[in-house]
Amino acid sequence: MLLAGQITLLREGAEGLSRQIYGQIRGLIEEGRLGVGVRLPTSRALAQDLNVGRNTVMGAYEQLVMEGFLVADGRRGTMVSEASRGFEGQTARVEDAVKAVRQVAQPRLSRQARHMIEVRRREHPAFHSFQPGLPELRSFPHDLWARHLRRAARHMQLHPDMGGYGHYSGVPDLQQAIIEHVRLARGVVAEPEQVLVLSSAQAALDLVCRLLLDAGDPAMMEEPGYSGALAAFRGAQADLRPLRLDDEAPFANLPQGFDPKLIYVTPSHQFPIGRLMGLEERLSLLRYAEAASSYILEDDYDSEFHFKGTPIASLQGLDRQERVIYMGTFSKSLMPALHVAYLIMPPKLVVPGAGLHRNMGSAPSVVLQYAIASFMQEGQFRTHIRQMCLLYQKRRAHLLAALARHCAGDLVPTSQDGGIQLLGYLSDALLSKGWDDQSLSHHLRNHGLENSPLSSFYWSGEMERRQGLFLGYAASSLEAIDQQVALMADLMAWR
């Protein structure tokens, strides 16, 4: 066998010649075309045959010896090793096995993974009409942002130590900027050390659930409620009960002796109903948490966008027992793809929370944290929020007017204020035509109108599912809103 005849070298390729020789000889061994004990030509001979330098061939041989495919035996030269036999056999035997496995077996996933994945499967769509939760992106101050990124990169050049390990909880500048923001805007009472910076609200939900809950532990969340929170509770395999905030006395109706370790709420703008939790109810929730020794996770996901007056202050600011964990995100106030959110932990949970955060590894890049910090410190964050607030207010009013014009008999918008999405209930007229929110939502999505059906936010099976559509308006221009509502009206009239 002339080995050189079985090797084809690309002189212009990205791969070095030595690497190519290595790869092709290895391939011949793997395929069984170079069997155990076969002696290879000397490196000098093969180099001549291939018209390459001798070092090139020697490099390939050395590599193959190091990996165990070849053995170098002094005077007897270089041979295909005994060890490579395992490989030949494997290849042959395994090919059939793989085929069989592929056809039959499903991977054995953990229960917790299956439960978590089940909650949210669908990828977000590429188009943006009425996509709930999506902020305006075309008006994002990209130039300014690019400047802050560059500045952050320069900062790291001047402080190379910041490129190493450490600061797992967050970069101090960003912790400080976040605290200043939530103190002023949300009445949160906390110190920068209490802040954990994470890669998303989802990571924050996951962290809090894992910090406090073992499998079977009692927990509560709102129903209807945010599916991301549901995924986190399911992942922790909690014994989860619904908190029905539309009840007159939500805390009186709970089963005796059910002391939830964690209670998830969105008091400033209930997701998805949009309801504001009043002072009395907040105090009753805090008292309940005290009696049951519960922690409360306050998800303040879109509180930046309230249109009338200042938004109601956070539950965290009312808490005197250090039972409230506050959670915020930059996904709505800056952009979702930024992937930065934060937790503000009560003092006693700071150290364990930071320890778990480090071991879960979802801290965002330090350069990014610096860029957000300087964006906030220079006041550009507040300016951006103020501008978006005005824009969203206009878009919301425009959407309401368009719905009144085109879909008045079909969708009944809630009176909730603020936020970046609108909930409309399906009217009796629409329901009597045979629509439910799932089929309607699907029908609209098929025609390019993104939305979420309200009924998908019910999870316990114990509550009657109200029928509604959840429409994001923040990313749609006034023109687009008109077009989309007109299209929606047409599509709803289809039945």
Next chain:
Amino acid sequence: MLLAGQITLLREGAEGLSRQIYGQIRGLIEEGRLGVGVRLPTSRALAQDLNVGRNTVMGAYEQLVMEGFLVADGRRGTMVSEASRGFEGQTARVEDAVKAVRQVAQPRLSRQARHMIEVRRREHPAFHSFQPGLPELRSFPHDLWARHLRRAARHMQLHPDMGGYGHYSGVPDLQQAIIEHVRLARGVVAEPEQVLVLSSAQAALDLVCRLLLDAGDPAMMEEPGYSGALAAFRGAQADLRPLRLDDEAPFANLPQGFDPKLIYVTPSHQFPIGRLMGLEERLSLLRYAEAASSYILEDDYDSEFHFKGTPIASLQGLDRQERVIYMGTFSKSLMPALHVAYLIMPPKLVVPGAGLHRNMGSAPSVVLQYAIASFMQEGQFRTHIRQMCLLYQKRRAHLLAALARHCAGDLVPTSQDGGIQLLGYLSDALLSKGWDDQSLSHHLRNHGLENSPLSSFYWSGEMERRQGLFLGYAASSLEAIDQQVALMADLMAWR
């Protein structure tokens, strides 16, 4: 009571006047100094007293009414609400309770959290002498990197859709660049769709453990082995057994019927021993995994830095059964604070892996993913690695020479090659002086010499702990290495 006399306004403050009035009235109610039923001055009167516009006061009143602290009662004016009583009571009662709780109670953490946190508590130090795992940071091409960041920001300006949701697995450009890199450099066989981009190797370890393991499920990892992996297995509450790679036949000595669902290995450069897993052992591991229906997690953490020839190709590239999950990181090849790592999933785990990834929420920022992708596409990543390889090789040789000169009788360096850290075993002479690696490590750290003791990487309690020191040299200049080794020699001679 003259309300105005109890309100002090800062005219130059960052907080608006209305907000200040709101906050101070709320404070008076919370402290019980404005009791239930107390009537407030009209907004006009208070505005005059405070010398502010009437709208300013009205804004504050409206906010307090909205939050439930005040009630507006038409002609009778504005009063402190009944609801605020709950608050007064709470404040008084709770203050004592909080004190009591702070002194006694520890927060009720989940078992999984406690197990995870326990594994790794210590923050990384601020100084860098011999810190294991730390790459050179001063030579990082910050200017180039800043340019790629700016370009990535511009790209997002041109494609505002990329700022939204989606691409949970990773930005396609980066998935592609990663595959090209690992194909060429590591012999990995995979398509871009198989890549999951995460915020850290730790997040990747956590994801894989949670994907495959429920509490009590059998699993295996190397001993001694990486503490980050241990934390992930502990978090999953796996029944974890040691894989002793120093055994003659590691897979023959395992208990019958113990079929691990997941096996964690570092075949290219065992952490912390530095051993290279030979071909025969790799094939035997693959056969074992097939028989036991195990998945293998191959952590290829520092394979970029091999000094002699090409590094041995990845285990993933040998796998014909789609049982190997490959894991890589940019922490060593670029910098730790970048917080980007990746998994390459076998085909059957791609969809469930991406689903779990979305629900764990540890995807890095999209702008960062673009920047890394263009850094790689332009070949600057390979150039940087090549330069660092030369630098680290020099530093390693220098460290070995310095150790031979100063500490020859005390530390016995392993013959492992490559990587960015060196393991030295404690000599019998040193042990007979009464040192063990924990006390020596502590002693050196107290004098500013960072390091890790080898014995801390044993975790099962079943193996004899070998004594050694783990020294990072990649971030130290040749001068610094000399100084640090001289200091180390002095400190070891102290006993």
